[in-house]
Amino acid sequence: MVDKITVGYTHLSGCTGCTVALADNYGGLLTLLDRYVDLKYMPTLADVRHIQKVDVSFVEGSVCINDKLAVQEIKETREKSAVVVALGGCACYGNITRFSRGGQQNQPQHEAYLPIGDIIKVDVYIPGCAPSPQMIRNVAVMAYLLLKGTKEQKDLATKYLTPLMMAAQRGTTACFCDLMTEVINQGLCMGCGSCASACPVRAITHEYGKPQGERDLCIKCGACYNQCPRSWFSFEVVENYEAINEAIMAALQ
Amino acid sequence: MGTELGKYKLCVSARSTNKKLLKHSQDGGIVTHLLAFALDEGIIDGAIVAATKEFAKANPSKIMRDNSNFDFPEPWRPIPAIVTTKADLLAAAGTKYNLSPNVSMIKEATRSFGLDKVGIVGTPCQMQAVRKGQLYPIGLRDVGASIALAVGIFCMENFPYQSILQLVEDHAAMKMESVKKMEIGKGKFWVYGKRGQVVQLPLKVTHKYEQPGCHVCLDYVANLADISTGSVGSPDGWSTVFVRSKIGDSVWAKAIAAGAFETQPIEKVKPGLELVTKLANEKITKNKATLEERKTFGVGKALRNPYI
DSSP: OTTOEEEEEEEOBSOSHHHHHHHTTTHHHHHIIIIIEEEEEOTTTOSOOSOOOEEEEEEESBEETTOHHHHHHHHHHHHHEEEEEEESHHHHHOGGGGGOOSOOTTOTTOOOEEOGGGTSOOOEEEOSSSOOHHHHHHHHHHHHHHHHSOHHHHHHHHHHHHHHHHHHHHOSOOSHHHIIIIIITTTOOOOOOHHHHHOTTOOEEEETTEEEEOTTTOOOOOHHHHHOTTTOBOHHHHTTHHHHHHHHHHHTO | OOOTTOOOSEEEEEEESOHHHHHHSSSSOHHHHHHHHHHHTTSOSEEEEEEOHHHHHHOGGGSOOOTTTTTOOOTTOOEEEEEOSHHHHHHHOSOOOSOOOGGGGTTGGGTTTOOSSEEEEEOHHHHHHHHHHHHSOSSOTTTGGGEEEEEEEOOSOOOOHHHHHIIIIIISOOOGGGEEEEEEETTEEEEEETTSOEEEEEHHHHHTTSOGGGGGOOOSSOTTSSEEEESTTSOTTOEEEEEOSHHHHHHHHHHHHTTOEEEEETTTSSSOHHHHHHHHHHHHHHHHHHHHHHHTSSSSOOOOOOBO
16 A cells, blocks of 8 residues: 555546546556555545545546636645646547537536646646547556656656656647647648547548548547657657557556 | 667568569568468458558448548559458558558557457558557557557658659659559669550659658658568568567567568678668658758747657
8 A cells, every 4th residue: 555656536527538438447447446546536436525635636627617616626636736637638628628608507607618727737648538548547557657666667657758748738729720730830740640540530531641630520639639640759668669568568467 | 870770689581472472562572471471360350551542442341431532542542441351462562652641540440340450551650650559549549459460661751642643644754544563762763654664763853742741750661660671671572571579570480480481681682781771871860950950940940849
């Protein structure tokens, strides 16, 4: 128990898809909870529902700024956590909640939603709608290694998490348009197809090898942008893909 | 530099032992025979390859139909397809020299096409995409562990379809549909016609048509593939093969044991690794310079560097 990291899970305006993705690690989740993670609070999977002091907080969903409780919870999450991880498209970029303009029952006045990075400082992003179970698993293992590992493991975890920390610093919008402005317009796209495969709503096809976004379908989750090898790419990490994959699998054996 | 060829466990010059296959293949038939072998052995149950118009027309269920290919693509425009048989592989063999976004199928292969063990062929940048996708599977749920074999091809640069159109029809004065094979080798871009005519263009002509995204690429020999291959370094009709990962090692050993390939030590062939190393360094040096230029591209404004 001593060696575990303490983790909390704050659930704001999100659909619980990120929670399901976490749970979809099946046995891997149980191993995580057995060995590495002391889950201090989580509305869905734990009995404790109030925010506690923890090492790492995962936040699902965006913040409705018309909802006092949501605003208070995200602030309290920041104050009580050493590391805040925005989990999923809504927490990172607003995602589908960007399209909200209120009027829904039973709180029609709840109309303004912001990604958590517009309210608090966020340390790490896990984009995706929903983020894949394996992505959540990888970050959870790396967070553990960062806080409790040997020096080498800390170095590895730092390298692995750096791009996700940079994503958090970069800002609170990412959608297909970012592929246009930050990749294609910058002369960096080479037509690999990653964006189309990452898109959860099949909004991206390829015209003559280059991404074509159906912008009316785009839900602004940021998966395409972050999956793109020309948005960010760390040779130090990816060149060691075999060893890192093996280390993660070994940690979960 | 020392790292220009990436990590590898083994490097040989090789060619397929299947003579019929060699008639369809670009060089030594490595990609086609390796995938055929992996299919036969159940190492993969399908592969994502760059297929052609003819293939797409005959096999509409093996591609993803969307607005970009609804009328079926033009001759020599590649289209990513899922192949599950040797016949499919032969129909898709050969290099197309323009963009085929094969990674766009990597999730769909495990969904609509129901593959558990996916093979993929791609350029060095596409291998980077695959590995980034395994380590950071942001939108690739359950895909990473399904990638059973990633075969990389050497790549100096790639072309948009319209560039190939311009090179073939304007510079080489040939019709796209009459082209039998295209090839870059011996410092020239070669276009072979179906009636036997051959046109060669100096690479100087082709350079301006390259896609810009290739000019920041720092990988020539698909360092992140399980097995990577290309003609450079080996005699005509043979290919240079790097076996890189544990998966690659295991598949290659099985393929050799089954007699799929004949090999020669790379040290014994001409021009050998020396040329591969030289070209790799040329590419990396040139593109590192491009990355440097991008830092001071504007007045007090840089172009973005994708590498962390």
